Amino acid sequence: MPEETHIGARLRKIRKRRGLSQRDLAVASGVSLSLIRKLEQGTLDDTRMETAHQLAVGLRVPTSSLLERDDEESADDTAGQWRPLRQAVQIAALHEGEAPTVDGVRAMLPEVRAAYFDNRLGELTGLLSPLLRDADALGDTTDARDVRSHLLQIAGSTLTQVRQYSAAETALRRALDDAPDRLRAAGIIATWSWLLVRQGKLAASRELATRWADDVEPRLSRATPEELAAWGWLLMQASAANLRDNRRGEADDTMRLARSVAVLMGRELPRGTERLTTWGPATVRYKAAERHIVLDQPDRVLRAATRPGGLAVSTEYHRHRLDVAKAHVMMRQYGESISVLTEVNVNAPEWLASQRYARDILSDVVAKRRTLTPEMRTLADAVGLPM
Template sequence: MQWSDYTTGERIKILRGKGISQADLAEMTGLSVATIQKFEQGKQMSLNTLLRVADALGVDTSVILGQQAPRRAMLQTDRTMMRALSRTIHDTAAGLLPDDVGEGEAGALREAIDRCWDSYWKGEYTAAGALAIPILPQAAAYLRDQPVGQQGPAWGLLADGYRLAAYVANLMGARDLAYAAIGHAQVAAEHSDDELQPALVASGRAWVYLRDARLEDALKLAERAAVDIEPRFSTATPEQLTVYGSHVNFAAVVASRMKNKELVKDYLSQSNATGARMGNEHRARGTLFGPVTADTQAVGIAVALGQTGKALDLISGITDGALGKLTDAARNRFAMDKAMAQADAKLWDASLDTLEKALVEAPVWARHQALPSVIVQKVGRASTTRIRRVSELIGVRPGVEGGFAPATRKSAL
């Protein structure tokens, strides 16, 4: 059933979900419970009332009217955060700062940005977005207060804030907002005095391109960013190696999506060399890289290239101890790649074991991933009971139109 097939009242009820009662929505909108009940039963709303209900539910009016479907993974808290993040990005870029914005301080802003990245790499994307919302106006206020000629570091902090916002928007599927935020990040990066900042933003833009299926553009940008910051290994700092390794790894990922095996081989060679030079995982500038990251990324790349045997061989050499050095999100992504490789090898039960374990351990992260549904579709010959159990964790039900459909109206979001 398509989103537009529901009535307006049904869409309001679905958007409320189990977390918001009719009484809650009445209080949020300033309407009576009886009025909310009538709307859900089919009574028409005035434009003013429609706007109030849409704002309370954290969606555009077009979603309530059925003109645009909400994203399946989005809960009401996700939608509310995204609307606030959108306003903050656009207002900050226009110089419209809140009247009560405090005077920013470099050390406090850097700590806030680091906390935001921590949430992001734990897979807590709504929390990361919520943390980014106050960072942007505070960074803009800090920039405003710096003397002319001494604004370079402040521009760098603002670039980090916009890049964080772009990453959250991109992962949440708000592509236009991601493009806007990464564009603002680029302007800020070009004004900063940080030699790594422009390349970090370029890599972020390349990721937006990748999610938007602009593979050639993503590859060109990823390659350019990697070349721009290629360090001398003999003198490179751990921070420089971390950023460079992440860039060449991403270039390899994009090349694998384009099925360019020679280019993949070249970039993986550079990635492995960088990881070996580092010796251990290192976190810097919102990313983590090292030998384990290089190895786990190689698994996903082998899966993308259809090299199932190679992927399984690589997986067998990665220990649980090594995985413990990764961020939560990187470890979860490795589990998805492992489950996909097992599914491609027709190891149905092993694939479901891997997938189910990841879904149980990281349900918040999994809500925003498309790969679990793809894996379940591949595992067509496993136990029906097990498939249904895993499908419930994802929020889909098998067997509809050759694939999957929402398990309930609530899960259609």
């Protein structure tokens, strides 16, 4: 069997990517250590499907991924900051000690959501990693799957933000498997579509969001606000993928429909007890401004620039402010760009530190300046820009 398709080679590659020893994998999968060693050493060319499945369960990957070549490499995490969260979603672990309860895990959700919405990413990782282990031990009751799905979606969104794409995909796939209803599933798909855009998989993102938008389209005469929010977000994700894939007509059509849904809402729907995003006219304005960055229309971004007013400042708002900073750079208004980046750094320092987009914007400013102000140096440290 060729080396690149040999199950042992695939097993070794994924195991190392997960940061597991052979002994760790034996414990997680229930497959004997000696068999794992023989497979990885190539002394066994094949194994039973049941064994491959056990190994895949232990590694949190589809069984087919052990049987097919996969050239994707995990994203950089040189400091190992995100390793605990990656492992919590990717590696099956045995739970030791007192068994967790659904009520106990659910009681932690408000604290997890608060850290997520406040962009306290380090704290969020510390909360999520052990809580996901507990959620894994809850079994497969409806309540257990519900709370686990919610935690996994938060993990998938967080891992996407910090460019841990392989782990993010695992988290979202698992979240979708456990989703208790179509609304939760639609929210997970919207996050997954965003992940695919971040990976440059524009056709896949477009097709996924469009298919689900068609499936969940409600009857407007009786649609609930939550149904409109789920549908609207899928439309916006489809529009974003279409626009970046040079399908301007389809992008315009889906964004126009998303705007209509927002107008029908008539107000900004705050984050509920389960939804991870706001929805309404303000959110659509943020996304509409983003379109003008893609279309090289910075003046229109600045004309459309908005402030949150009485709304809670959301991650979508912070992304919008980065678009405003980028538009200032495109207009050669470097001081204004620095002011916007400084504002975001004050309001969401941990989030900004994980944004490559912010680093690229600041790099463009630095390249145009002979000397750097103290404010620029502070921002360079905040986003990890080499000086």
